[in-house]
Structure formats: C-alpha cells, structure tokens
Amino acid sequence: MSFSDERLQREKVFRDPIHGTITVDNQIILDLIDTPEFQRLRRVKQLGTTSLVFHGAEHSRFGHCLGVYEIARRMCNHFQRNYPSQQPGDGRWDDRERPIALCAALLHDLGHGPFSHTFEHIFKTNHEAITRQLITSPQTNVNRILRRCGADFPQKVASVIDHTYPNQQVVQMISSQVDADRMDYLQRDAYYTGTNYGKFDLDRVLRVMQPTKDGISFSMSGMHAVEDYIISRLQMYLQVYFHPVTRSLEVILDHLLMRAKYLYQHPRMAEPEFTPRLLMPFFSGHFSLNDYLALDDGSLTTYFTHWKGAHDDILRDLAHRFLDRRPFKSVEYDAQTAKLLPRLRDLTTRAGFDSNYFTAVNSSYKLPYDTYHPQASEPQTQIELRQPDGSQVELSQVSTLVASVSGKEAGDQRFFFPREMLSQEGDELFQPLYDEFQSYLKNNHLVDPRKEKHHDN
Template structure:
C-alpha cells in the first residue's frame, strides 16, 4: 500500500480536554508526531508569559497543534461526506487534498521558538519561515517522513502554510479569519485560562462550513454561530492576550534577553559560569536550523536561573523579576499625554533605575474582523439560492466591530515608583511624589 494511503490497523487516539478524543488514522500523521522536531513543541508554552497571570495556562504548542489537526480532520470528513466533488472544477471537495491539509494543520506551528514572539523580536527570527525550513530541509526527521509520500510533498505542505498552495480550500482551512488554527487556540486558551467568553459552538460552525470554488464559506443559517465566534475572539484578545500583567512580563523578558545580548557583545559575560552557549549563534546573528531546534522554554529558563547570580546587576535583577514574577506597573496613555513620558523617564532615572531596561512603551491592538482588508479575508455566507454575501453586510453585530482596532498603549515602569512615605523611602519621596502627580487610576493625566 502506498505510504500516503496507509492507515493504522486501529486508529490511535489522544485524550484531549477540548476535543475529548483526537483521532489519528494515517500512519504519516503518527510518524510526524513522533519526530524530534514535533516533540520539541511539548517544551514550548502556547501562551508564553500569560501563564504568569492565568496559572492554568501551562498548555503547549504540541497540544494546540494536535487540536488544529483534529479540527481539520473533522472539516475534511464533513466535506467528503456532504460535498464530494462530482466533476473536475465543480468547486466541491476533492478528498485527494486531505493528506496535505492534515499534515499542514499538524505542522503549522512547528517553527515556533521559546517564548515565541519576544524571542523573534530580539533575534529577528521568523517562525513561519523556520516552519517552512523544518518541513523542506532534508536534515529534519519531519522532512524525511514527508518525503515518503513523494519528493514534492514537503514543498506542497510548506506552501499551504505559506498561503501559496493552489487549492484555496486547503489554505483557508489553516489560515483565514475563521480557520482550524484560530478555532482551536480560542477554545484551548479559554479552557486553560479558566475563562468562558472564549468559547463558541464549534460543532455548529463545522456543520455549516462548506467548500466552494474560491475557498470556504458558511451556510447563512449558521450566521449566529459565526457571530459568536467573532465576539469570542474579540473578548479573548481584550481580556487574555492583551492583559497588562502578561504584557509587563513580556517587557521584562524582552529587556532580559536584550541585556544578555548586549553583555555578550561587550564580552562581559562570555566567560561567566553557565554562559549561554546555545544563544551565542543568535547573539552573533549566524544561527542555523540545528541551533534553533536546540532551544525551548526550558533552555532559556535555565539560563535565566543562572543569570540571577550574574555580576551584571541589571541582568541579575531582570532575571529575578522574570523568574520570581515581579511585574512592572503600567498606565495607559494617548496622544495628549504621550509628551509626559520623557519627564516620567527622567524621574525614574533620578530614582536610580536605568530607563532603557526599566521602562517601555507597549501597544497592543487587534482587528476583530475586517471585510475590506482583502477579499480572501472576508467571511462569506451562502444563501439558499447559492449566492454569497459577506458576513458584516447581514450581521449588525459584526458590522459594529468590523474594521475597528481595539486595544491600548501603555507605559511600563518599576512598581517602586509608586512608593510612599509609608514605605520608608523618604529620601526619594519628592521624586516619587512628582512621578505620581502625573498618574490617575490607569492613565497618565
């Protein structure tokens, strides 16, 4: 039997808190899960620093990737059962696309690094480009498994993730405004953070999802389930992903890695005990795929623990603040109050803090739904006569948030700047008092 068609003698299941069972039916999927590159995802948290706010959020990229695979498998089953192609080009589902869709779903996040987005920002990596490299490089176990299907198969799987695969149905399963990736992480993140507003009716959405010539649409009878998904996504960004304490810990992590990099460049920490040898290629801007795959959250955390004993007081303090959860405080600002930030930084410097490492500006904004960004981003509803209509034109709820960014800008600073006489800091009390006169509740005034 050809490898691409080989099914397991008995399907394997993974017990999952979100989907109950995740069903593995193809030999190739099980083989991909067992590669060292995919197993590495067990050691990378899905939500990074959010676990320092929502203590249950310890789930990993591994569990999320399995979830995206499972939702994609269900979509393929629904399409094959209800919308199988009858003639070439009829816009219905060709089940020969199933394997490339399942593999792309499983592997879509395999290129994420430790503390994904912060690491990318400091070391200028690109997890999507690295995902494609892991899939197409002959040095990886993932590539060797995929090549058993055909020499061209790894490039086909990578092209789905890169959004260049010729079948738009397959691409939109993995990457669109309502795709398997987003549906899994919303449900999974809501579950593990203990929140309810990230939940929506996945079963109903999958039921009303259908293929058409230009991609995937939804039966108009399921409009309210799609609305619920859009609102759930909006709420998760505001309440979970943009939580100010989680962002504060990201700021500290960012500054911690930045300081370590600068220490290395000044040759001040290369010979310290437990020097971060695995990070040296990144400090030198000359890392390769092998270097990248050696890193995970645990690797960095081990270095952070050693840096608490560093002879560099700033590096040691930032490591302490990150590991022992000592977040910076923050306040919102707008264009009117932005001009006060230099003065606030000067006061922070006078209080003895290096403003480069103990202050930050962070803005977090999300676009819940945009019908106009590009046609492929639209959510299309199919009416009874087969005509398509864009979601926001018939949903007053979605129209109300369509095209509107939500979020805020924050200025982060040391919590010590909120000290008072009661804290026995009378020496610096005039500085703290001057600082605090510019703050009111959650805003710079």
C-alpha cells in the same frame, strides 16, 4: 507509496480535554508526531508568560497542533461526506487534498521558539519561515517522513503555510478569519485559563462550512454561530491575550534577553562565566536549524536562573523580576498624554533605574473582524455566507453585530515602569521623585495603576 497506503489497521487515539479524542488513522501522521522536531513542542508553552497571570495556562504548542489537526480532519470528513467533487473545477471538495491539509494543520506551528513572539522580536526570527525550513530541509526527520508521499510533497505542505498553495480551500482551513488554528486556540486557551470568553459552538461552525471555488464559505443559517465565534475571539484578546500583567512580563522577558545579548556583544562588561552556549548563535545572528531546535522554554528558564546570580546589576534584577513574578506596573496613555512619557522616563532614570531596561511602551490592538482590502500588506479573507439561491454575501453586510465591530481596532497603549516608582517607603532621598512621578499619573488623566480593575493575582 502514497498517503492512503499508510493507513493504520487500528486507529491511534489521543485523549484531549477540548476535543475529547483526537484520532490518528495514518502512519504518516503518527510518525510526524513522534519526530524530535514535533516532540519539542511539548516544551514550548502555547501562551508564553500568560501562565504567570492565569496559572492554569501551562498547555503546550504540542497539544494545540494536535487540536488543529483534529479540527482539520473533521473539516475534511464533513466536506467529503456532504460536498464531494463530481468533476474537476466544480468548487467542491477533492479528498485527494486531505493529506496536504492534515499535514499542514499538524505542522503549522512547528517553528515556534521558546516564549514565541518575545524570542522572535529579540532575535529577528520568524516562526513561519522556520516552520517551512523544517518541513522542506532534507536534514529533518519531518522532511524524510513527508517525502514518503512524494518528492514534492514537503514543498506542497510548506506552501500551505505561506498561503501560496493553489487550492484555497486547504489554505483557508489553516489560515483565514475562521480557521482550524484559531478555532482550536480560542477553545483551548479559554479552557486552560479558566475563562469562558473563548467558548463558542465549534460543532455548529463546522457543520455550516462549505467548500467553494475560492475557498470556504458558511451557510446563511449558521450566521449566529459565526457571530458568536467572532465576539468570543474579541473577548479573548481583550481579557486574556492583552492582559496588562502578561504584557508586563513579556516586556521584562524582552529586556532580559536584550540585556543578555548586549553583554555577550560587549564582553568586557560581562563576567568570565557568561557563556550561554545555546543562545550564543542567536546573539551572533548566525544560527542553524539544529541550534533553533535545541531551544525551548526550559533551556531559557535555566539561563534565567543562572542570571539571578549574575554580576551585572541589570541582568540580575530582570532575572529576579521575571522568575519571581515581580511585574512592572503600567498606565494607559493616548495621543494627548504621550507627551508626558519622556518626563516619566527621566524621573525613572533619576531614581536609579536604566530607562532602556526598566521602562517600555507597548501597543496591543486587534481587529475583531476586517473586510477584504486588496491593497493591505496582509489582506484578510472575507467571511462569506451562502444564501439559499447560491449567491454569497459578506458577513458584516447582513450581521448588525459584526458590522458594529468590523474594521475597529480594540486594545490600548501602555507605559510600563518599575512598581517601586509608586512606593519607596523610608527612602527620603528619592521621595520627591516618586511624588512627582505619581502626580503626573493622577493630574494628567493617566490611569493610576493601583486602581486598575484587571487581575493582578
């Protein structure tokens, strides 16, 4: 049976705040959505700790994956209507690629774990690798459904995720500098955070897309719509994704899981009831796909609630800070002021905080747009504009706006520490330490956190 044989007699429609409606007209897609593996994504937040800063950001990976599918579906429709292939190898769109494109779009984030990137950092998992395993493992419901399209179909879908699929049009639909993934999360995250930074003319960008032999390009007339997309993405990173309070809570979450893992590996230090069974395979470094699928944001939050009553002072403190939203404070630093960080850590330790768990450095930088560098470890595909004569030119060569940000990292480096280091009223014993700590911030041109203009609501 082929993908086209499973077309629904009546379309299924999902109401969506970003796209209005998301249309499913194939039983394969509908069955994939109904699998336990995909339904788990309802319980994994798209933006992790960001909802503790932008309270509306409660949306899930489930909604995002549906949105990426919808954009990919619209891309396929646009290509088939306007650029259908006339003969093999002509660089136009072959609609036989539609099933693989739609399934890859829908499933591209299937392997995300709870709190996503923080979890990956602690337990050395890789959501893309796990996504491929969930797609290719005969043990999963997803795999069994995909195999209805052919024995090799799951592997083809997985190869889109790891960028090895031979048709670059399909790969770039899902992963490129202007792809369905980024176009959905920018608009979705902007909507749910209540910001305007990520908004751009999605319809216009889709209309000016064109398939080529090497992937996807854009008509020259759509240059300004693509510019708008790139600047929107830059603003979202600076104002939302790199928000200092979000990063502070990620640091606390990171250290909370790090402490729990340490206590598990040193049982004589932990209380007898310390048995987080769902996390134990990850603490030991030996976990199965079923172990991974048992975790979501809710299961971890349940453990955090339990740890608020832990005997271990550090675990208990960090659990309270995370669940009760008591973020660390932070200061920016640079190459000149980085030499002060050991002294700041020392003062924090002398004030009674373990600097391994109550201080951290975090560097968050993003390239708004980068030209192609073949020697890079993960080279980016260029954004190509097609000129009226059929030739192509790279975007930053004709866009002054994009050229001004191309290849230039945006972001900052921050040192995180307990907010108690700024104010310990009535604590005369440690007051000299707090005064010295703050003098370093003020006299050495580090930003005083109490004067930051970022949101800290």
